[in-house]
Amino acid sequence: MFGIDVRQKAWSAGLIVLFFVAWELFCLMTGMSDLVLPRPSQVFVTLVQRFPVLWPHIVQTLATTMLGFVLGVALGVALGAIIGVSKTAYDTCYPLLIGFSSIPKVAVVPIFVLWFGSGTVPAVLTALSICFFPIVVNIATGLATTEPELEDVLKALGASKLDILWNVGLPRTMPFFFASLKVAISYAFVGAVLSETVASNRGIGNVMMTASSNFNVPLVFAGLFVLAGLGVALYVVFSLIEGQVTGWATRKNDVIAT
Amino acid sequence: MRMQPNAQFDGQPVPEGSATIAIELSEASVTFGRGDRAVPALSKTTLKIADGEFVALVGPSGCGKSTILRLVSGLVQPTSGVVIVGGREVAARAMRVGMAFQNPTMLPWMTIERNIMLPLKIVEPFRPKFRKLRKTEFRDKANALLEQVGLKGFGNRYPWQLSGGMLQRANLCRALIHEPRMLLLDEPFGALDQFTREELWAILQNLWMTHKPTVLLVTHDLREAGFLASRICVMSARPGRILDDSRVEFARPRTVAMTFEPDFVALNQKLRAFIEDARSAAEQGAG
Numbered sequence: 227m228f229g230i231d232v233r234q235k236a237w238s239a240g241l242i243v244l245f246f247v248a249w250e251l252f253c254l255m256t257g258m259s260d261l262v263l264p265r266p267s268q269v270f271v272t273l274v275q276r277f278p279v280l281w282p283h284i285v286q287t288l289a290t291t292m293l294g295f296v297l298g299v300a301l302g303v304a305l306g307a308i309i310g311v312s313k314t315a316y317d318t319c320y321p322l323l324i325g326f327s328s329i330p331k332v333a334v335v336p337i338f339v340l341w342f343g344s345g346t347v348p349a350v351l352t353a354l355s356i357c358f359f360p361i362v363v364n365i366a367t368g369l370a371t372t373e374p375e376l377e378d379v380l381k382a383l384g385a386s387k388l389d390i391l392w393n394v395g396l397p398r399t400m401p402f403f404f405a406s407l408k409v410a411i412s413y414a415f416v417g418a419v420l421s422e423t424v425a426s427n428r429g430i431g432n433v434m435m436t437a438s439s440n441f442n443v444p445l446v447f448a449g450l451f452v453l454a455g456l457g458v459a460l461y462v463v464f465s466l467i468e469g470q471v472t473g474w475a476t477r478k479n480d481v482i483a484t
Numbered sequence: 485m486r487m488q489p490n491a492q493f494d495g496q497p498v499p500e501g502s503a504t505i506a507i508e509l510s511e512a513s514v515t516f517g518r519g520d521r522a523v524p525a526l527s528k529t530t531l532k533i534a535d536g537e538f539v540a541l542v543g544p545s546g547c548g549k550s551t552i553l554r555l556v557s558g559l560v561q562p563t564s565g566v567v568i569v570g571g572r573e574v575a576a577r578a579m580r581v582g583m584a585f586q587n588p589t590m591l592p593w594m595t596i597e598r599n600i601m602l603p604l605k606i607v608e609p610f611r612p613k614f615r616k617l618r619k620t621e622f623r624d625k626a627n628a629l630l631e632q633v634g635l636k637g638f639g640n641r642y643p644w645q646l647s648g649g650m651l652q653r654a655n656l657c658r659a660l661i662h663e664p665r666m667l668l669l670d671e672p673f674g675a676l677d678q679f680t681r682e683e684l685w686a687i688l689q690n691l692w693m694t695h696k697p698t699v700l701l702v703t704h705d706l707r708e709a710g711f712l713a714s715r716i717c718v719m720s721a722r723p724g725r726i727l728d729d730s731r732v733e734f735a736r737p738r739t740v741a742m743t744f745e746p747d748f749v750a751l752n753q754k755l756r757a758f759i760e761d762a763r764s765a766a767e768q769g770a771g
Contacts, residue, residue, distance in 0.1 A: 373587065373589045375585040375586075375587050375589050376589035376591075378554075378557075378559055378583060378585070379583045379584070379585070379589065379658075379659075380602075380606060381557075381559055382557040382558065382559060382580070382581050382582075382583045382668070383580055383581075383603050383606045383607050383662070384580050384606065384607060384608075385606045389605075389606055393602065393605065393606075394591065397591070397593050398591075398593075400593075472593075474592050474593040474642065
Protein backbone atom coordinates (compact mmCIF):
# COMPACT_ATOMS: atom_id res chain seq x y z
CA MET A 227 0.00 0.00 0.00
CA PHE A 228 2.70 2.44 1.11
CA GLY A 229 4.88 1.58 -1.88
CA ILE A 230 2.21 2.47 -4.41
CA ASP A 231 1.75 5.89 -2.85
CA VAL A 232 5.48 6.65 -2.99
CA ARG A 233 5.74 5.40 -6.55
CA GLN A 234 2.83 7.60 -7.56
CA LYS A 235 4.56 10.63 -6.10
CA ALA A 236 7.81 9.73 -7.83
CA TRP A 237 5.98 9.60 -11.16
CA SER A 238 4.45 13.04 -10.53
CA ALA A 239 7.83 14.53 -9.64
CA GLY A 240 9.41 12.81 -12.64
CA LEU A 241 6.86 14.35 -14.99
CA ILE A 242 7.63 17.84 -13.69
CA VAL A 243 11.39 17.34 -14.15
CA LEU A 244 10.78 15.87 -17.60
CA PHE A 245 8.74 18.91 -18.55
CA PHE A 246 11.56 21.33 -17.73
CA VAL A 247 14.24 19.14 -19.30
CA ALA A 248 12.23 18.87 -22.52
CA TRP A 249 11.71 22.62 -22.54
CA GLU A 250 15.42 23.26 -21.99
CA LEU A 251 16.41 20.81 -24.75
CA PHE A 252 13.81 22.20 -27.14
CA CYS A 253 15.23 25.73 -26.75
CA LEU A 254 18.84 24.54 -27.10
CA MET A 255 18.20 22.41 -30.17
CA THR A 256 16.08 24.95 -32.04
CA GLY A 257 18.33 27.82 -31.02
CA MET A 258 15.28 29.68 -29.72
CA SER A 259 15.89 33.35 -28.93
CA ASP A 260 15.39 34.19 -25.27
CA LEU A 261 13.24 37.11 -26.45
CA VAL A 262 10.66 34.55 -27.49
CA LEU A 263 11.03 31.64 -25.11
CA PRO A 264 13.83 31.72 -22.54
CA ARG A 265 15.26 28.43 -21.28
CA PRO A 266 14.09 27.39 -17.79
CA SER A 267 17.68 27.60 -16.53
CA GLN A 268 17.82 31.25 -17.62
CA VAL A 269 14.51 31.89 -15.90
CA PHE A 270 15.75 30.34 -12.66
CA VAL A 271 18.94 32.41 -12.77
CA THR A 272 16.90 35.58 -13.34
CA LEU A 273 14.57 34.60 -10.55
CA VAL A 274 17.40 34.16 -8.07
CA GLN A 275 19.25 37.32 -9.18
CA ARG A 276 16.19 39.55 -9.14
CA PHE A 277 14.62 38.01 -6.06
CA PRO A 278 15.32 41.01 -3.75
CA VAL A 279 13.53 43.25 -6.27
CA LEU A 280 10.68 40.78 -6.73
CA TRP A 281 10.11 40.17 -3.02
CA PRO A 282 8.02 43.29 -2.19
CA HIS A 283 5.87 42.57 -5.22
CA ILE A 284 5.34 39.00 -4.09
CA VAL A 285 4.25 40.29 -0.70
CA GLN A 286 1.93 42.79 -2.35
CA THR A 287 0.29 40.15 -4.55
CA LEU A 288 -0.05 37.71 -1.68
CA ALA A 289 -1.55 40.37 0.58
CA THR A 290 -4.14 41.50 -1.95
CA THR A 291 -4.99 37.90 -2.78
CA MET A 292 -5.47 36.95 0.85
CA LEU A 293 -7.48 40.04 1.67
CA GLY A 294 -9.75 39.53 -1.32
CA PHE A 295 -10.00 35.84 -0.48
CA VAL A 296 -10.93 36.38 3.16
CA LEU A 297 -13.56 38.95 2.26
CA GLY A 298 -14.83 36.74 -0.54
CA VAL A 299 -15.13 33.75 1.81
CA ALA A 300 -17.00 35.80 4.41
CA LEU A 301 -19.41 37.12 1.81
CA GLY A 302 -19.72 33.75 0.11
CA VAL A 303 -20.47 31.87 3.34
CA ALA A 304 -23.08 34.42 4.42
CA LEU A 305 -24.82 34.44 1.06
CA GLY A 306 -24.50 30.67 0.64
CA ALA A 307 -26.02 30.08 4.08
CA ILE A 308 -28.97 32.33 3.31
CA ILE A 309 -29.83 30.80 -0.03
CA GLY A 310 -29.03 27.27 1.16
CA VAL A 311 -31.42 27.39 4.11
CA SER A 312 -34.35 28.90 2.26
CA LYS A 313 -35.66 27.31 -0.90
CA THR A 314 -37.37 30.56 -1.83
CA ALA A 315 -34.17 32.55 -1.46
CA TYR A 316 -32.35 29.91 -3.51
CA ASP A 317 -34.79 30.10 -6.40
CA THR A 318 -34.98 33.88 -6.24
CA CYS A 319 -31.28 34.65 -6.07
CA TYR A 320 -29.90 32.04 -8.40
CA PRO A 321 -30.53 33.72 -11.78
CA LEU A 322 -28.97 36.96 -10.57
CA LEU A 323 -25.95 35.11 -9.17
CA ILE A 324 -25.45 33.24 -12.42
CA GLY A 325 -25.61 36.57 -14.22
CA PHE A 326 -22.92 38.05 -11.98
CA SER A 327 -20.70 35.02 -12.20
CA SER A 328 -20.91 34.96 -15.99
CA ILE A 329 -19.35 38.40 -16.36
CA PRO A 330 -15.66 38.01 -17.27
CA LYS A 331 -13.90 39.64 -14.34
CA VAL A 332 -11.42 41.49 -16.59
CA ALA A 333 -14.39 43.54 -17.63
CA VAL A 334 -15.05 44.82 -14.12
CA VAL A 335 -11.49 45.91 -13.36
CA PRO A 336 -11.86 49.22 -15.28
CA ILE A 337 -15.02 49.94 -13.28
CA PHE A 338 -13.23 49.32 -9.97
CA VAL A 339 -10.38 51.55 -11.18
CA LEU A 340 -12.87 54.23 -12.10
CA TRP A 341 -14.37 54.11 -8.59
CA PHE A 342 -11.33 53.53 -6.42
CA GLY A 343 -8.32 54.53 -8.54
CA SER A 344 -5.59 52.11 -9.53
CA GLY A 345 -3.61 50.06 -7.01
CA THR A 346 -4.51 47.76 -4.14
CA VAL A 347 -8.25 48.37 -3.81
CA PRO A 348 -9.31 47.22 -7.29
CA ALA A 349 -7.00 44.19 -6.95
CA VAL A 350 -8.67 43.16 -3.68
CA LEU A 351 -12.13 43.73 -5.11
CA THR A 352 -11.37 41.77 -8.25
CA ALA A 353 -10.03 38.88 -6.17
CA LEU A 354 -13.14 39.04 -4.00
CA SER A 355 -15.62 39.16 -6.85
CA ILE A 356 -13.98 36.29 -8.68
CA CYS A 357 -13.58 33.95 -5.71
CA PHE A 358 -16.85 34.28 -3.81
CA PHE A 359 -19.06 32.54 -6.32
CA PRO A 360 -17.78 28.95 -5.97
CA ILE A 361 -18.13 29.33 -2.20
CA VAL A 362 -21.74 30.49 -2.44
CA VAL A 363 -22.64 27.60 -4.72
CA ASN A 364 -20.94 24.97 -2.58
CA ILE A 365 -22.28 26.18 0.76
CA ALA A 366 -25.78 26.47 -0.67
CA THR A 367 -25.62 23.01 -2.23
CA GLY A 368 -24.30 21.44 0.96
CA LEU A 369 -27.07 22.95 3.04
CA ALA A 370 -29.82 22.28 0.53
CA THR A 371 -29.03 18.57 0.29
CA THR A 372 -29.46 17.64 3.98
CA GLU A 373 -31.39 14.35 4.22
CA PRO A 374 -35.08 15.13 4.77
CA GLU A 375 -35.46 12.09 7.05
CA LEU A 376 -32.84 13.37 9.43
CA GLU A 377 -34.47 16.78 9.41
CA ASP A 378 -37.78 15.11 10.34
CA VAL A 379 -36.16 13.16 13.16
CA LEU A 380 -34.74 16.36 14.62
CA LYS A 381 -37.87 18.43 14.04
CA ALA A 382 -39.91 15.76 15.80
CA LEU A 383 -37.59 16.29 18.77
CA GLY A 384 -38.43 19.98 18.75
CA ALA A 385 -35.21 21.17 17.11
CA SER A 386 -35.23 24.72 15.78
CA LYS A 387 -33.98 25.62 12.32
CA LEU A 388 -30.86 26.96 14.00
CA ASP A 389 -30.29 23.66 15.86
CA ILE A 390 -30.47 21.77 12.57
CA LEU A 391 -28.22 24.25 10.79
CA TRP A 392 -25.63 24.11 13.55
CA ASN A 393 -25.60 20.36 14.22
CA VAL A 394 -26.24 18.98 10.76
CA GLY A 395 -26.21 21.59 8.00
CA LEU A 396 -22.89 23.29 8.68
CA PRO A 397 -20.77 20.20 9.44
CA ARG A 398 -22.27 18.52 6.40
CA THR A 399 -21.26 21.49 4.29
CA MET A 400 -17.62 21.42 5.38
CA PRO A 401 -16.32 19.09 2.61
CA PHE A 402 -18.11 21.23 0.03
CA PHE A 403 -16.75 24.35 1.69
CA PHE A 404 -13.13 23.21 1.68
CA ALA A 405 -13.35 21.92 -1.86
CA SER A 406 -14.57 25.37 -2.82
CA LEU A 407 -11.82 27.06 -0.78
CA LYS A 408 -9.17 25.38 -2.91
CA VAL A 409 -10.86 26.63 -6.05
CA ALA A 410 -11.51 30.04 -4.53
CA ILE A 411 -7.92 30.67 -3.45
CA SER A 412 -6.72 30.01 -6.99
CA TYR A 413 -9.45 32.28 -8.36
CA ALA A 414 -8.60 35.04 -5.91
CA PHE A 415 -4.99 34.80 -7.01
CA VAL A 416 -5.98 35.07 -10.67
CA GLY A 417 -8.19 38.06 -9.87
CA ALA A 418 -5.48 39.91 -7.96
CA VAL A 419 -2.83 39.38 -10.65
CA LEU A 420 -5.29 40.30 -13.36
CA SER A 421 -6.07 43.62 -11.73
CA GLU A 422 -2.37 44.31 -11.06
CA THR A 423 -1.62 43.72 -14.70
CA VAL A 424 -4.22 46.20 -15.84
CA ALA A 425 -4.07 48.87 -13.19
CA SER A 426 -1.38 48.92 -10.56
CA ASN A 427 2.22 49.87 -10.06
CA ARG A 428 2.93 47.09 -7.61
CA GLY A 429 2.56 43.32 -7.52
CA ILE A 430 3.78 40.44 -9.66
CA GLY A 431 1.24 41.19 -12.38
CA ASN A 432 2.67 44.67 -12.73
CA VAL A 433 6.26 43.38 -12.74
CA MET A 434 5.41 41.05 -15.62
CA MET A 435 3.67 43.82 -17.53
CA THR A 436 6.62 46.19 -17.15
CA ALA A 437 9.15 43.48 -17.97
CA SER A 438 7.34 42.51 -21.14
CA SER A 439 7.21 46.11 -22.37
CA ASN A 440 11.00 46.23 -21.80
CA PHE A 441 11.42 42.92 -23.66
CA ASN A 442 12.94 41.44 -20.50
CA VAL A 443 11.36 38.09 -21.33
CA PRO A 444 13.27 35.99 -18.75
CA LEU A 445 11.87 38.28 -16.03
CA VAL A 446 8.34 37.82 -17.41
CA PHE A 447 8.82 34.09 -17.10
CA ALA A 448 10.37 34.48 -13.66
CA GLY A 449 7.15 36.25 -12.65
CA LEU A 450 5.17 33.39 -14.11
CA PHE A 451 7.18 30.86 -12.09
CA VAL A 452 6.61 32.85 -8.93
CA LEU A 453 2.87 32.86 -9.62
CA ALA A 454 2.84 29.12 -10.25
CA GLY A 455 4.83 28.51 -7.05
CA LEU A 456 2.53 30.71 -4.96
CA GLY A 457 -0.56 29.13 -6.48
CA VAL A 458 0.63 25.62 -5.69
CA ALA A 459 1.67 26.65 -2.17
CA LEU A 460 -1.74 28.15 -1.40
CA TYR A 461 -3.49 25.12 -2.81
CA VAL A 462 -1.38 22.79 -0.69
CA VAL A 463 -2.05 24.78 2.47
CA PHE A 464 -5.81 24.54 1.96
CA SER A 465 -5.64 20.87 1.02
CA LEU A 466 -3.85 20.14 4.28
CA ILE A 467 -6.41 22.08 6.30
CA GLU A 468 -9.17 20.27 4.44
CA GLY A 469 -7.69 16.88 5.27
CA GLN A 470 -7.54 17.83 8.94
CA VAL A 471 -11.09 19.15 9.19
CA THR A 472 -13.08 16.95 6.85
CA GLY A 473 -11.15 13.71 6.81
CA TRP A 474 -14.41 11.87 7.51
CA ALA A 475 -15.63 12.65 4.00
CA THR A 476 -12.75 10.87 2.28
CA ARG A 477 -12.04 8.14 4.80
CA LYS A 478 -14.29 5.69 2.98
CA ASN A 479 -11.24 4.66 0.96
CA ASP A 480 -9.69 2.68 3.76
CA VAL A 481 -12.68 0.78 5.09
CA ILE A 482 -12.06 -1.39 8.11
CA ALA A 483 -14.18 -4.50 7.86
CA THR A 484 -16.07 -5.28 11.04
CA MET B 485 -61.01 23.73 16.97
CA ARG B 486 -57.61 25.42 16.65
CA MET B 487 -55.07 24.47 19.26
CA GLN B 488 -53.16 26.53 21.75
CA PRO B 489 -49.81 27.47 20.18
CA ASN B 490 -47.77 26.51 23.21
CA ALA B 491 -49.34 23.17 23.95
CA GLN B 492 -46.73 20.47 23.68
CA PHE B 493 -45.98 17.07 25.06
CA ASP B 494 -43.23 17.70 27.55
CA GLY B 495 -41.80 14.21 27.49
CA GLN B 496 -43.02 13.45 31.01
CA PRO B 497 -44.47 9.98 31.53
CA VAL B 498 -48.23 9.83 31.23
CA PRO B 499 -49.80 8.89 34.60
CA GLU B 500 -50.05 5.18 35.31
CA GLY B 501 -53.18 3.27 34.38
CA SER B 502 -53.89 0.75 31.70
CA ALA B 503 -56.62 2.81 30.04
CA THR B 504 -54.52 5.94 29.51
CA ILE B 505 -54.82 7.06 25.93
CA ALA B 506 -51.47 7.98 24.42
CA ILE B 507 -52.60 8.87 20.92
CA GLU B 508 -56.04 9.85 19.80
CA LEU B 509 -57.04 10.82 16.29
CA SER B 510 -60.67 11.86 15.88
CA GLU B 511 -61.97 12.41 12.37
CA ALA B 512 -58.50 13.56 11.37
CA SER B 513 -58.10 14.42 7.69
CA VAL B 514 -55.03 15.65 5.88
CA THR B 515 -55.04 17.22 2.45
CA PHE B 516 -51.82 18.32 0.79
CA GLY B 517 -52.01 21.28 -1.57
CA ARG B 518 -55.00 23.47 -2.30
CA GLY B 519 -57.75 23.94 -4.84
CA ASP B 520 -57.53 21.81 -7.98
CA ARG B 521 -54.22 20.31 -6.97
CA ALA B 522 -55.34 19.21 -3.53
CA VAL B 523 -54.38 15.63 -2.76
CA PRO B 524 -56.31 13.98 0.07
CA ALA B 525 -53.83 11.85 2.02
CA LEU B 526 -55.97 10.82 4.96
CA SER B 527 -59.72 10.97 5.32
CA LYS B 528 -61.60 11.21 8.63
CA THR B 529 -59.48 8.73 10.49
CA THR B 530 -60.34 7.86 14.06
CA LEU B 531 -57.82 5.88 16.06
CA LYS B 532 -57.14 5.47 19.76
CA ILE B 533 -53.91 4.00 21.01
CA ALA B 534 -53.37 3.22 24.68
CA ASP B 535 -50.18 4.04 26.49
CA GLY B 536 -47.54 1.34 25.98
CA GLU B 537 -49.31 -0.31 23.06
CA PHE B 538 -47.40 -1.53 20.02
CA VAL B 539 -49.49 -0.72 16.96
CA ALA B 540 -48.59 -1.62 13.40
CA LEU B 541 -50.11 0.24 10.45
CA VAL B 542 -50.26 -1.79 7.27
CA GLY B 543 -51.84 -1.11 3.91
CA PRO B 544 -51.19 -0.58 0.23
CA SER B 545 -48.49 1.94 -0.60
CA GLY B 546 -49.50 5.58 -0.62
CA CYS B 547 -52.38 4.97 1.76
CA GLY B 548 -51.45 7.60 4.31
CA LYS B 549 -49.65 5.41 6.83
CA SER B 550 -46.71 7.77 6.96
CA THR B 551 -49.09 10.70 7.16
CA ILE B 552 -50.43 9.33 10.45
CA LEU B 553 -46.88 9.16 11.80
CA ARG B 554 -46.24 12.71 10.69
CA LEU B 555 -49.49 13.85 12.33
CA VAL B 556 -48.59 12.23 15.63
CA SER B 557 -45.06 13.64 15.58
CA GLY B 558 -46.36 17.14 14.90
CA LEU B 559 -44.60 17.45 11.55
CA VAL B 560 -47.97 17.77 9.80
CA GLN B 561 -51.12 19.50 11.01
CA PRO B 562 -54.53 17.95 10.40
CA THR B 563 -56.58 19.80 7.79
CA SER B 564 -59.63 18.97 9.85
CA GLY B 565 -60.28 16.90 12.95
CA VAL B 566 -58.25 16.62 16.11
CA VAL B 567 -55.02 14.85 17.04
CA ILE B 568 -54.33 14.43 20.74
CA VAL B 569 -50.99 13.06 21.87
CA GLY B 570 -49.99 12.59 25.49
CA GLY B 571 -53.26 14.18 26.61
CA ARG B 572 -52.74 17.38 24.64
CA GLU B 573 -53.65 18.55 21.23
CA VAL B 574 -50.77 18.48 18.77
CA ALA B 575 -49.86 22.07 18.10
CA ALA B 576 -47.40 23.69 15.75
CA ARG B 577 -44.60 22.50 18.00
CA ALA B 578 -43.07 19.08 17.60
CA MET B 579 -43.84 16.34 20.13
CA ARG B 580 -40.34 15.17 21.09
CA VAL B 581 -41.09 11.68 20.02
CA GLY B 582 -38.44 9.22 18.91
CA MET B 583 -38.49 8.59 15.18
CA ALA B 584 -36.68 6.20 12.89
CA PHE B 585 -36.91 5.82 9.13
CA GLN B 586 -35.73 3.28 6.60
CA ASN B 587 -32.63 5.39 5.98
CA PRO B 588 -30.58 5.41 9.22
CA THR B 589 -29.11 8.89 8.46
CA MET B 590 -26.19 8.64 10.87
CA LEU B 591 -23.98 11.70 10.57
CA PRO B 592 -20.73 10.54 8.97
CA TRP B 593 -18.46 12.93 10.89
CA MET B 594 -19.54 11.66 14.31
CA THR B 595 -18.90 8.39 16.06
CA ILE B 596 -21.91 6.13 16.60
CA GLU B 597 -21.94 7.12 20.27
CA ARG B 598 -22.15 10.81 19.45
CA ASN B 599 -24.74 10.18 16.76
CA ILE B 600 -26.90 8.43 19.30
CA MET B 601 -26.48 11.27 21.77
CA LEU B 602 -27.65 13.86 19.24
CA PRO B 603 -31.24 14.00 20.56
CA LEU B 604 -29.89 14.77 24.04
CA LYS B 605 -28.28 17.86 22.57
CA ILE B 606 -31.69 19.08 21.45
CA VAL B 607 -34.39 17.83 23.82
CA GLU B 608 -35.23 19.26 27.22
CA PRO B 609 -34.43 18.43 30.01
CA PHE B 610 -31.14 17.02 28.70
CA ARG B 611 -30.21 19.95 26.49
CA PRO B 612 -28.75 22.36 29.09
CA LYS B 613 -26.71 19.55 30.66
CA PHE B 614 -25.35 18.19 27.41
CA ARG B 615 -21.91 19.80 27.51
CA LYS B 616 -21.39 18.76 31.10
CA LEU B 617 -22.61 15.17 30.88
CA ARG B 618 -21.75 14.10 27.34
CA LYS B 619 -18.53 12.45 28.44
CA THR B 620 -20.01 10.72 31.49
CA GLU B 621 -23.67 10.04 32.18
CA PHE B 622 -24.92 10.54 28.63
CA ARG B 623 -22.22 8.44 27.10
CA ASP B 624 -22.99 5.61 29.53
CA LYS B 625 -26.62 5.90 28.57
CA ALA B 626 -25.74 5.60 24.88
CA ASN B 627 -23.50 2.62 25.52
CA ALA B 628 -26.11 0.87 27.65
CA LEU B 629 -28.53 1.09 24.71
CA LEU B 630 -25.84 -0.05 22.27
CA GLU B 631 -25.21 -3.06 24.46
CA GLN B 632 -28.90 -3.88 24.48
CA VAL B 633 -29.02 -3.99 20.66
CA GLY B 634 -25.84 -6.07 20.45
CA LEU B 635 -23.48 -3.29 19.45
CA LYS B 636 -21.34 -3.26 22.56
CA GLY B 637 -17.95 -1.73 21.83
CA PHE B 638 -19.05 -0.09 18.57
CA GLY B 639 -19.69 3.30 20.16
CA ASN B 640 -16.45 4.85 19.01
CA ARG B 641 -16.69 3.54 15.45
CA TYR B 642 -17.77 5.74 12.58
CA PRO B 643 -20.96 5.01 10.61
CA TRP B 644 -19.05 3.91 7.51
CA GLN B 645 -17.45 1.14 9.52
CA LEU B 646 -20.82 -0.48 10.26
CA SER B 647 -23.10 -2.62 8.11
CA GLY B 648 -26.65 -1.63 7.20
CA GLY B 649 -28.18 -3.78 9.93
CA MET B 650 -25.83 -2.35 12.55
CA LEU B 651 -26.65 1.20 11.46
CA GLN B 652 -30.34 0.47 11.77
CA ARG B 653 -29.80 -0.82 15.31
CA ALA B 654 -27.91 2.37 16.12
CA ASN B 655 -30.82 4.26 14.59
CA LEU B 656 -33.19 2.60 17.07
CA CYS B 657 -30.85 3.62 19.89
CA ARG B 658 -30.90 7.20 18.69
CA ALA B 659 -34.69 7.15 18.62
CA LEU B 660 -34.82 5.92 22.23
CA ILE B 661 -31.96 7.77 23.93
CA HIS B 662 -34.09 10.64 25.24
CA GLU B 663 -36.57 8.18 26.77
CA PRO B 664 -39.52 9.21 24.64
CA ARG B 665 -42.95 7.93 25.63
CA MET B 666 -43.59 7.41 21.96
CA LEU B 667 -41.63 5.73 19.23
CA LEU B 668 -42.63 6.29 15.60
CA LEU B 669 -41.10 3.91 13.09
CA ASP B 670 -41.55 4.34 9.35
CA GLU B 671 -40.55 1.09 7.63
CA PRO B 672 -37.36 0.98 9.67
CA PHE B 673 -36.26 -2.42 8.33
CA GLY B 674 -37.42 -2.00 4.75
CA ALA B 675 -33.94 -1.87 3.28
CA LEU B 676 -32.53 -4.89 5.11
CA ASP B 677 -32.24 -8.50 4.04
CA GLN B 678 -34.64 -11.07 5.48
CA PHE B 679 -32.29 -12.51 8.09
CA THR B 680 -31.09 -9.17 9.41
CA ARG B 681 -34.67 -8.00 9.49
CA GLU B 682 -35.78 -10.95 11.62
CA GLU B 683 -32.84 -10.37 13.93
CA LEU B 684 -33.89 -6.75 14.36
CA TRP B 685 -37.50 -7.72 15.08
CA ALA B 686 -36.26 -9.57 18.14
CA ILE B 687 -34.11 -6.60 19.14
CA LEU B 688 -36.96 -4.15 18.74
CA GLN B 689 -39.29 -6.46 20.69
CA ASN B 690 -36.74 -6.59 23.45
CA LEU B 691 -36.37 -2.79 23.49
CA TRP B 692 -40.13 -2.39 23.62
CA MET B 693 -40.50 -4.91 26.45
CA THR B 694 -37.89 -3.14 28.57
CA HIS B 695 -38.67 0.53 27.83
CA LYS B 696 -42.41 0.13 27.16
CA PRO B 697 -42.90 3.13 24.91
CA THR B 698 -46.04 3.48 22.79
CA VAL B 699 -44.95 2.34 19.36
CA LEU B 700 -46.50 3.16 16.02
CA LEU B 701 -44.88 1.10 13.30
CA VAL B 702 -45.53 1.61 9.60
CA THR B 703 -44.63 -1.45 7.58
CA HIS B 704 -45.30 -3.31 4.35
CA ASP B 705 -44.25 -6.60 5.85
CA LEU B 706 -47.23 -8.50 7.34
CA ARG B 707 -45.00 -10.98 9.14
CA GLU B 708 -43.18 -8.06 10.71
CA ALA B 709 -46.47 -6.56 11.86
CA GLY B 710 -47.62 -9.89 13.30
CA PHE B 711 -44.31 -10.55 15.03
CA LEU B 712 -44.00 -7.16 16.69
CA ALA B 713 -47.39 -5.59 17.17
CA SER B 714 -49.99 -6.02 19.86
CA ARG B 715 -52.51 -4.48 17.48
CA ILE B 716 -52.62 -4.20 13.70
CA CYS B 717 -54.54 -1.54 11.79
CA VAL B 718 -55.15 -2.12 8.09
CA MET B 719 -55.61 0.98 5.99
CA SER B 720 -57.38 1.53 2.68
CA ALA B 721 -55.79 3.06 -0.37
CA ARG B 722 -55.51 6.82 -0.72
CA PRO B 723 -57.12 8.69 0.86
CA GLY B 724 -56.45 6.41 3.79
CA ARG B 725 -59.03 5.16 6.25
CA ILE B 726 -58.74 2.38 8.79
CA LEU B 727 -60.49 -0.75 7.48
CA ASP B 728 -59.65 -3.23 10.16
CA ASP B 729 -58.26 -3.06 13.65
CA SER B 730 -57.32 -6.36 15.26
CA ARG B 731 -55.43 -7.44 18.33
CA VAL B 732 -52.53 -9.84 18.12
CA GLU B 733 -52.60 -12.08 21.18
CA PHE B 734 -49.51 -14.25 20.71
CA ALA B 735 -47.41 -14.58 23.85
CA ARG B 736 -44.17 -12.63 24.19
CA PRO B 737 -41.33 -12.81 23.62
CA ARG B 738 -42.30 -14.00 20.17
CA THR B 739 -39.89 -15.94 18.01
CA VAL B 740 -39.36 -16.22 14.29
CA ALA B 741 -40.45 -19.88 14.49
CA MET B 742 -43.86 -18.69 15.66
CA THR B 743 -44.39 -16.85 12.41
CA PHE B 744 -44.75 -20.22 10.67
CA GLU B 745 -47.41 -21.60 13.01
CA PRO B 746 -50.98 -21.98 11.68
CA ASP B 747 -52.50 -19.23 13.85
CA PHE B 748 -49.92 -16.76 12.70
CA VAL B 749 -50.29 -17.74 9.07
CA ALA B 750 -54.07 -17.39 9.38
CA LEU B 751 -53.66 -13.86 10.74
CA ASN B 752 -51.31 -13.09 7.91
CA GLN B 753 -53.79 -14.30 5.34
CA LYS B 754 -56.62 -12.33 6.88
CA LEU B 755 -54.56 -9.14 6.68
CA ARG B 756 -53.48 -9.94 3.14
CA ALA B 757 -57.12 -10.32 2.08
CA PHE B 758 -57.96 -6.89 3.49
CA ILE B 759 -55.10 -5.26 1.65
CA GLU B 760 -55.91 -7.00 -1.64
CA ASP B 761 -59.50 -5.76 -1.35
CA ALA B 762 -58.26 -2.25 -0.63
CA ARG B 763 -55.99 -2.37 -3.63
CA SER B 764 -58.58 -3.65 -6.06
CA ALA B 765 -61.09 -1.10 -4.74
CA ALA B 766 -58.51 1.62 -5.40
CA GLU B 767 -57.91 0.34 -8.93
CA GLN B 768 -61.64 0.31 -9.69
CA GLY B 769 -61.92 3.81 -8.27
CA ALA B 770 -59.07 4.97 -10.46
CA GLY B 771 -60.40 3.20 -13.57
